Amino acid sequence: MINVLIVEDDFRIADIHEKFLREIDDVNIIGKALRASDAMEIIEKEQVDLLLLDIYIPDKLGTDLIHEIKKKHVDLDFIVITAANNTELLDTSLKSGAFYYLLKPVSISKFTDVIESYKKRRKSLKSSEFVDQKFIDDLIGNKSIERGTTSELLPKGVNPLTLNKVIRFMEELPNGITAEDMGLKLGASRTTARRYLEYLVSIGKVKAELEYGIVGRPERMYFSDSKR
Known part of the structure; x- marks a missing residue:
């Protein structure tokens, strides 16, 4: 106890x-x-x-x-x-x-x-x-519950506090999110959001899938691994 x-x-x-x-x-x-x-x-x-x-x-x-x-x-x-x-x-x-x-x-x-x-x-x-x-x-x-959040060396350009924000957002988004929308939530650029999302993909915390919109253009969607 x-x-x-x-x-x-x-x-x-x-x-x-x-x-x-x-x-x-x-x-x-x-x-x-x-x-x-x-x-x-x-x-x-x-x-x-x-x-x-x-x-x-x-x-x-x-x-x-x-x-x-x-x-x-x-x-x-x-x-x-x-x-x-x-x-x-x-x-x-x-x-x-x-x-x-x-x-x-x-x-x-x-x-x-x-x-x-x-x-x-x-x-x-x-x-x-x-x-x-x-x-x-x-x-x-x-x-380190999330690999790379604090106790491991993070890649250049990945801040542990921002990374934890992205992780929290992903936990609250069972239907997934695009890099552009994540950028809006973070108040950052699409490129910055994608950097964090792709890092989480690389360590197995997030999964990425291609989904097709109305005009047929594929869009990369990110999902929390715990939601899939």
């Missing part, structure tokens, strides 16, 4: 994340904290394994809270769930030991995938005293 504390100052979002957690086996919700001070108080009193942490909380930046907690609770893990989409905070969070970095709004499928991956890594570490290279490779691979 994993004991989880939600640290989120928007009670509506906290309630949504609590609802998501209740759909996942072997998870015990310790509580919800609106402030860093509330989180610290709960951590001192309760056994907490995992924090779901927002970056922007009223009395302290989430990344600062991680450093403060780690001084006394080195085994406590973090998953950042935030609207903060700048590279500096992503980099700081990952260097501080965050297991994953999720951008709001988070779909239930993405949320569940990340929690299940965390559970798998935690179970693996507790199941074996000694490791070989395959064990290590599998374990590190589990940390």
Whole structure:
């Protein structure tokens, strides 16, 4: 059983994340904290394994809270769930030991995938005293739910935050999308959108098919692999 504390100052979002957690086996919700001070108080009193942490909380930046907690609770893990989409905070969070970095709004499928991956890594570490290279490779691979989002080196011109946006959009589009329409959703050019979509095709997260319009001209449509 994993004991989880939600640290989120928007009670509506906290309630949504609590609802998501209740759909996942072997998870015990310790509580919800609106402030860093509330989180610290709960951590001192309760056994907490995992924090779901927002970056922007009223009395302290989430990344600062991680450093403060780690001084006394080195085994406590973090998953950042935030609207903060700048590279500096992503980099700081990952260097501080965050297991994953999720951008709001988070779909239930993405949320569940990340929690299940965390559970798998935690179970693996507790199941074996000694490791070989395959064990290590599998374990590190589990940390990146989407290949190439954060822990792997991305191709030139592919930004991890934009890539996560494209992935989220694809999860919400069961009927597929063209590169041109994806560009409109991203506020970017068709060429930029195609670069991200084709990268996802190359790693098996998206499938591409040719479809014919009214005038008979083939058009490349992209579909989330989970929707096919």
